[in-house]
Structure formats: C-alpha cells, structure tokens
Amino acid sequence: MKSQYIKEIFKSFVNEDKQKFLEYANAIISDEKKLNHQLFANELKDIIENTDKVNVVHDPDYNKYYKRNIPIPRDNEKGFPLLELKEYELNWDDLIVNEDISYHLHSIEKGFWNKEILKTYGIKPKQKILFFGVPGTGKTLTAKILSNVLGFPLVYVRFDAIVSSYLGETATNLKKIFEFIEKGQWVVLLDEFDVVGKQRDDQYEHGEIKRVVNNFMQLLDNFDGESLIIAATNHEQLLDPGLWRRFDDIIHFELPDEKEREKLFRFYFKPIKKGKLDNTRLAAMSTGLSAADISQVVSESIRQMIIENKTDISIELITSVIDMFLKRKKLEPNKI
Ligand SMILES: Nc1ncnc2c1ncn2[C@@H]1O[C@H](COP(=O)(O)OP(=O)(O)OP(=O)(O)O)[C@@H](O)[C@H]1O
Ligand SMILES: [Mg+2]
Known part of the structure; x- marks a missing residue:
C-alpha cells in the first residue's frame, strides 16, 4: 500500500472529507487488485460500499484502530492537550x-x-x-x-x-x-x-x-x-x-457496608493464597474505610509481610494496618 495513500486516507478522516476518503480508498483497492490481492481488495470494497459506516464511528475496533491517529485538541495559549x-x-x-x-x-x-x-x-x-x-x-x-x-x-x-x-x-x-x-x-x-x-x-x-x-x-x-x-x-x-x-x-x-467490605477484602487478598484470612472479622473492624482504602490496606499488609520476611499475613498485622488507615482518615483535611 502506498504510504501517500495512507496519509491521504488519514487526512480525509481528520478533515471529515468523505469524498477524499472514498477517492483514496478506491485507489488502494485498485492497487491491491493489480497486485493480485483479489480477496483483500474485495474485503475493502465490501467495507466502503456501506458508506454510512464511514460517517459516524460505530464499530469499537474502528475506534481502536484510529485512536492514536486522531489529533488531540489542545489549548490555544499553552498548547497542553485537553484530553x-x-x-x-x-x-x-x-x-x-x-x-x-x-x-x-x-x-x-x-x-x-x-x-x-x-x-x-x-x-x-x-x-x-x-x-x-x-x-x-x-x-x-x-x-x-x-x-x-x-x-x-x-x-x-x-x-x-x-x-x-x-x-x-x-x-x-x-x-x-x-x-x-x-x-x-x-x-x-x-x-x-x-x-x-x-x-x-x-x-x-x-x-x-x-x-x-x-x-x-x-x-x-x-x-x-x-x-x-x-x-x-x-x-x-x-x-x-x-x-x-x-x-x-x-x-x-457510597462507602461500602460490612458485607461489601468483606467482599473487598476477599477480592484484594485473592493473590495471597497461603493461610485463611477471616474476612468477616476484617470487615467488622473497618467501618468508614472506602474501597480504595481497603485495596491500600491489602497492599500495605502484603508489603509488610514481604519486607518483614514473613511467609504469611497474620490477622494482627492487618488489624494494625487497618488502625493506621482509620487514624489517617480522621486526620484527612476536609477538601472543600
Ligand atoms: N467499588 C470498588 N470496588 C473495587 N475497588 C474499588 C472500588 N472503588 C475503588 N476501588 C479501588 O480504588 C481505586 C481508586 O478508586 P476510584 O479512582 O474509582 O475512586 P473515585 O471514586 O473516583 O475517587 P475520587 O472521588 O477521589 O476521584 C480503584 O482503582 C480500585 O482499585
Ligand atoms: Mg475519581
């Protein structure tokens, strides 16, 4: 495929120029035919024959394909990307x-x-x-x-x-x-x-x-x-x-209730197979923690297990981490 054609196809997409798009798409198809790539040429032809699809992007794969090639809008003054x-x-x-x-x-x-x-x-x-x-x-x-x-x-x-x-x-x-x-x-x-x-x-x-x-x-x-x-x-x-x-x-x-906190502990402790953790107990002592806090409690407990050279996580260890998080939460400044 000629690189010039590819460039033009991309440009026509960005400029929403359907006419140009079809022009270059047809040029590519005829080139592929000349190369004896009949099957591929027919596939391409089938795609553009339903030109409605060219107007609005419905197909998620199409989105993924073009994703990196669409110019991201930028701020005029400072030039930073807006998204x-x-x-x-x-x-x-x-x-x-x-x-x-x-x-x-x-x-x-x-x-x-x-x-x-x-x-x-x-x-x-x-x-x-x-x-x-x-x-x-x-x-x-x-x-x-x-x-x-x-x-x-x-x-x-x-x-x-x-x-x-x-x-x-x-x-x-x-x-x-x-x-x-x-x-x-x-x-x-x-x-x-x-x-x-x-x-x-x-x-x-x-x-x-x-x-x-x-x-x-x-x-x-x-x-x-x-x-x-x-x-x-x-x-x-x-x-x-x-x-x-x-x-x-x-x-x-909302903040998770006790049942949800239990599920969260079970979910985030999943990679740790050794030992049985009493998630019900953990859920009962962690009132006020968010889901993000619980995921951090788990990471912190695993980190401590590793740096302390232990092979298992004890309930005492997790309890102390939960306490630390609860204390930290009390100190959190009101963001408003
Ligand atoms: N309901 C949940 N279930 C499972 N994990 C969660 C949940 N909520 C948060 N987490 C964990 O915490 C991380 C941070 O959460 P997230 O960024 O979605 O919070 P948020 O509600 O957008 O917070 P903020 O208001 O501060 O932006 C997630 O990436 C995930 O790991
Ligand atoms: Mg957020």
Missing part, C-alpha cells in the same frame, strides 16, 4: 458496589446494546450520567470498566485543568472537546467536575465561572453524539442545580 485517550482491561468483576448501583450501571450498558431497538421507539440510550460520592468509592474505576465493556476508548478530561488553568479560554476549550467527542464513540469521563463550584468566592471569577457553567450546559444539551458522557465529582453540593437536570441518570457512590 487523553485511554484503554483498560477492567470488567464488572473488578467493581464491588451495592445491588442498586450495580443494577443502574448494567442498565446503562444495556441501553447501548439495545440502541437500535430503542431508536425504533424514538428513544436514545442514557448518555449523560453524573457520578457523585466520597473519594475512593469507584467513580473513576466504573468509567474505565464501562469503557472496556462497551468497547469505546476512554476520553479522559481533567475538568479542573480545563477550567482553572486559563479561565478565559474555557469556552473555546470546551467547544473543542465536544467537537472531538462528537466525531467518535467514546466513554467520556469529565473528572473532578465540581471545579465549576469551587471558585465562587472570587467576584471576578464568579462571573466567569457562571458563564462557563452556562456554556457547558448548552454544549451538553446540544450534544448529539454516540458517546457515553460521565461527569464525576465528590462535591456534588457545589454543583449548580441547573446542571443536575441535564443528566439522564445520577448515581451516588
């Missing part, structure tokens, strides 16, 4: 949440699988979701899992970086992000979303932030893409009430 593209190998088994949340999340996923049927009723899957809840409860993790199970790469947007680094540029930056999102099918995570409420004290910034919020709400309302947009925050009380109404679904991530 990151990521992929994960995470599944629902990696998330321990209560049944209510689990049901909600699975129904979001199923909405996408039933997109075509929903369409016949004039309905779309739920595409704009707000995750809120205390740190370390699985908001970011869930976005990563949804990205993997749906097969849509994750577009990660550090919302606070976009907004606070250069307030005046925010509207342009948000517009660029939404333009990018609409070109493909992604799980878009707008992380640290609460920044829109954080800087209310400053009079000048207050007006600016208000404009940013209004601008964002407009973009969200007008969004007509194929992606799943997730906004995540742990300061939901700072969000503008108008914003809440914009979401198709709102999911509250």
Whole structure:
C-alpha cells in the first residue's frame, strides 16, 4: 500500500472529507487488485460500499484502530492537550458496589446494546450520567470498566485543568472537546467536575465561572453524539442545580457496608493464597474505610509481610494496618 495513500486516507478522516476518503480508498483497492490481492481488495470494497459506516464511528475496533491517529485538541495559549485517550482491561468483576448501583450501571450498558431497538421507539440510550460520592468509592474505576465493556476508548478530561488553568479560554476549550467527542464513540469521563463550584468566592471569577457553567450546559444539551458522557465529582453540593437536570441518570457512590467490605477484602487478598484470612472479622473492624482504602490496606499488609520476611499475613498485622488507615482518615483535611 502506498504510504501517500495512507496519509491521504488519514487526512480525509481528520478533515471529515468523505469524498477524499472514498477517492483514496478506491485507489488502494485498485492497487491491491493489480497486485493480485483479489480477496483483500474485495474485503475493502465490501467495507466502503456501506458508506454510512464511514460517517459516524460505530464499530469499537474502528475506534481502536484510529485512536492514536486522531489529533488531540489542545489549548490555544499553552498548547497542553485537553484530553487523553485511554484503554483498560477492567470488567464488572473488578467493581464491588451495592445491588442498586450495580443494577443502574448494567442498565446503562444495556441501553447501548439495545440502541437500535430503542431508536425504533424514538428513544436514545442514557448518555449523560453524573457520578457523585466520597473519594475512593469507584467513580473513576466504573468509567474505565464501562469503557472496556462497551468497547469505546476512554476520553479522559481533567475538568479542573480545563477550567482553572486559563479561565478565559474555557469556552473555546470546551467547544473543542465536544467537537472531538462528537466525531467518535467514546466513554467520556469529565473528572473532578465540581471545579465549576469551587471558585465562587472570587467576584471576578464568579462571573466567569457562571458563564462557563452556562456554556457547558448548552454544549451538553446540544450534544448529539454516540458517546457515553460521565461527569464525576465528590462535591456534588457545589454543583449548580441547573446542571443536575441535564443528566439522564445520577448515581451516588457510597462507602461500602460490612458485607461489601468483606467482599473487598476477599477480592484484594485473592493473590495471597497461603493461610485463611477471616474476612468477616476484617470487615467488622473497618467501618468508614472506602474501597480504595481497603485495596491500600491489602497492599500495605502484603508489603509488610514481604519486607518483614514473613511467609504469611497474620490477622494482627492487618488489624494494625487497618488502625493506621482509620487514624489517617480522621486526620484527612476536609477538601472543600
Ligand atoms: N467499588 C470498588 N470496588 C473495587 N475497588 C474499588 C472500588 N472503588 C475503588 N476501588 C479501588 O480504588 C481505586 C481508586 O478508586 P476510584 O479512582 O474509582 O475512586 P473515585 O471514586 O473516583 O475517587 P475520587 O472521588 O477521589 O476521584 C480503584 O482503582 C480500585 O482499585
Ligand atoms: Mg475519581
């Protein structure tokens, strides 16, 4: 395949120039025929004959293929990338949440699988979701899992970086992000979303932030893409009430209860096969710890086992690590 053709095909994709795309695609097909690669040429022809597929990206593999070649939008002034593209190998088994949340999340996923049927009723899957809840409860993790199970790469947007680094540029930056999102099918995570409420004290910034919020709400309302947009925050009380109404679904991530903590200990201790750990006891003594804390308690216990040259983890060792984490939690500054 001529490298010039490949370059032109990529350019036509970026410029959304369907005509150019077809021109070069046909040139490649005829070249392949000349090389006697009949089968390959026919396969390519079959793909482009259904040109509808060329307009909007539906196929997750297609997304993966182009992922690294799509120019990432950047901030005009400082040139930093406005988003990151990521992929994960995470599944629902990696998330321990209560049944209510689990049901909600699975129904979001199923909405996408039933997109075509929903369409016949004039309905779309739920595409704009707000995750809120205390740190370390699985908001970011869930976005990563949804990205993997749906097969849509994750577009990660550090919302606070976009907004606070250069307030005046925010509207342009948000517009660029939404333009990018609409070109493909992604799980878009707008992380640290609460920044829109954080800087209310400053009079000048207050007006600016208000404009940013209004601008964002407009973009969200007008969004007509194929992606799943997730906004995540742990300061939901700072969000503008108008914003809440914009979401198709709102999911509250809570600290794990005793039953969930037991599952978390079992899950994170899985790599340690030696000895039997009393996970019920561990769950009972760890009230107030988040899922992220429990995963850290486990790592810390394993680390201590290794550096102390032990072959097993004792319940006393884990108890002391849990105590350390509980004490540390009490000292945590209030982030608001
Ligand atoms: N519900 C959960 N089940 C299993 N593991 C979890 C869960 N929640 C968090 N973890 C573990 O803790 C790590 C950090 O969690 P995550 O980043 O999803 O928290 P978060 O809710 O986004 O927190 P923050 O509000 O600080 O952004 C995860 O990568 C995972 O290892
Ligand atoms: Mg997070």
